Amino acid sequence: MSKRLVTLGDSFTEGVGDDDPAAPNGVRGWADRTAEQLAAREPEFRYANLAIRGKLLSQVLAEQLEPALAMEPDLVTLYAGGNDLMRPKVDIDGLMDSYETAVGRIRATGAWLVLFTGVDGVEDALFRRIRGRVAIYNEHVRGIAARHGALLVDLWAMRQLRDRRLWAPDRLHLNALGHAEVAIAVLDVLGVEHPLTAAELGPRDLLSPAQRRSQNLQWAQEHALPWVRRRLRGESSGDTLTAKRPALAPVDSAPLPR
Template identity: 70%
Template sequence: MISRFVALGDSFTEGVGDDDPGSPNAVRGWADRVADQLARHGEVAYANLAIRGRLLPQVLAEQLGPALEMKPDLVTLYAGGNDLMRPKVDVDTLCDDYDAAVAQLAATGATVVLFTGVDGVEDPLFRRMRGRTAVYNEHVRLIAARHGARLVDMWALRALRDRRLWSADRIHLNTHGHTLIAATVLDALGVAHSVTPTPLDERVVLDRRQQREQNLRWAREHALPWLGRRLRGESSGDGLRPKRPTLSPLTPRGRDQRG
């Protein structure tokens, strides 16, 4: 039985895109949903150290040590997505560090869950990252096999190609997307759960004019501000603290005892 769950990573694990004013940092996300479901099977303590905008070296430098000190029996780790979006990245060196971190986590006896990156083949921008993402994913698959980690293969989740599972910025999952990932993680753990992704109607095909208008709106409202932060050396996570920096108990019904 899982009793100490620690989630590590960036915005994906923090829950960005799944807005919830009642949650820490005003986001919920797949990891919170997983923790709630685990708590239905017994007493669970949960920490989420993820912070949006973090690069893989930052995730490991800031979160690995505290996670090891918590002695979890379940750890989820996803990092590297922000690195892959940079103009230049050494994927091999990046994944050497990732491998070393997973080795430390696995050596504790904890169940470790890793994630591949999403296949952005249907998005004009993220299609350009497809090659480096595929290389990263092969490293992650090998790391998972080497250390006996569970793998959530988001590259193979074709449902994630549907833009309706993503928020308006096209970078973060929305509530539908986070719900799908929560169900997939719980399935990978073999945990019975009641998380059901929302069925979506058949996708509406946009004509070229509609696509162009949508892309221009996205560029104006999301891409340009993101680029501006990069040029200024800023991150969306600057000044933020982890949403759940310490292990805190959840009731068996999946609600935080702090209310």
């Protein structure tokens, strides 16, 4: 059982979309949910979350890898590269060379490592445009995980994540339901018993063309345009933020399953 968990990455691992005013940076997320379950089974469990929203893969590795290794974790999670894939141009092969180097360094310490594929965004117009890029990224991740003996959470294969009801209003981040699904997948890959259950949402409501246009317009005004403006100014949503859990520390545990 893990005693020291360190998570690396961007908004996905920070927990953006799973709003919680009481949590550091105002978000909870799958990593916190996973840590709560691990803490329930290990009194000496400690958890650090170095992920910061908006970070590119090179920034994640440059800013988070060394501090993570210095903590001597026995379990590490790494997801990065999603923000790179959304850029107009990206060298995926070059990107994944540095990714694999980092994976090798983490595994060389003897720590368990959990990696993630990207989500299949086939049912969303925004993500569908980069679906091919994500598929190439995923094949790299699968190969790297196999070569280095890392555990893999295959988000692409989680068809429930195609349901937009598991996503936040910005359409870029999972909401609380979506983050819970990822926590379940991580715990299952780790072989940890837990009481978390998948969301039961029922049939989706059918929207009229007018309703869909109205929703798309609202999304563009509230989320897409601010994102474009930040890109044009060379800014990131995480520029003024620091890691929510920069050092290993105890975490409130969740109740054990009965």
